[in-house]
Amino acid sequence: MNTHCLACHSEIEYPMTWNSFLFTPKERWLCGKCESQLQAIDGDRCGICSRPLFLVEPHHIKEGNCLDCIRWEQDPQWRGVLSKNTSLFLYNEYMKTYLARFKYRGDHILAKAFSVSIKEAVSAMNTSLIVPIPLSAERLQERGFNQAAAIATTASLQTQHLLVRKHSEKQSKKSRNERINSQTVFALSPNHPNITNEAILLIDDIYTTGTTLRHAAQCLKQAGAKQVCSLTLARG
Template structure:
């Protein structure tokens, strides 16, 4: 059973939520942010992303990733559960470089999936600690390969789904896709939390 949040994880206001038959029968996660905070996030028109990048999302990413507030992995757990619950293809979160993960203390992509109780596998490792956010569009497009397969990994001839937090130029997802296809994947789709 999920621990019920009593206060919004983003603004700390008391949550005013009554259990409904829908949440009880469908085993939905209880809300962890208030309706006001939820309304600040803008849904993406794209079928390959949940949200658009805006000021609310910028604040969320800063708090979650850079201030290491791992509890915020829960914020989008219901939306991710709804998106991936019936996914048949293995889901691969975009990995962090080991040095970055040690610095941040957790893998923000894996924590999002864990909070939503979505199974995933890892076939890739990042080859550079340099972040794409530190580069302009041209530099991102000219970046050398960011990933390699993990040692002793075999990529089966089937479809995979890459999951990343944000897509701006698509460089990260393109590089990961190329590595998987070269290693024998049949097809690679991608899905992001945010469309940048």
């Protein structure tokens, strides 16, 4: 049983109840103070990207979707490519700091804080293959691990590495027009299995513009996937 917070290292207090005497309590990885700084996404959200609708101007919402997703869906090249993204938390300052430690300082164990939430979310989805978004070879060498793969592995998910990244340009730095018209970011891995009619779930850490996930989804759909959706820890 974990006894210290992964984030601040303070002692985790497990409530003493009759159930805790009879059954092993659910293991926790963050203390109450750190958990309270995570903002779970609940309530009304965009039906495609999970952006909370209270963050969107009312005139930028149509039929439950945000303006950005409406624009993606109006483009014939991208319409229906990514069926839906589910994000678990807002990318607030606490999450930004937490994920920076996880991604850039190599604190691989920090992914454990989200393993139960990830598992529960995946269990509610009807998908046949789980695919982590890959890093470029340069980024992988810099960090020493792929954060998307680590999130999935820590949650005990069985993954397929179906994609390779062709280049490492950061999509969020581009204008919207550049993102839409940019060259394909991904290719299928050598000796990939047949994915015709498969329902695929992409795993990544953050949904920011949605460009990376859509490029990955497009590659998989062109190879025969029936449907591609995604699960991300945070919605930027």
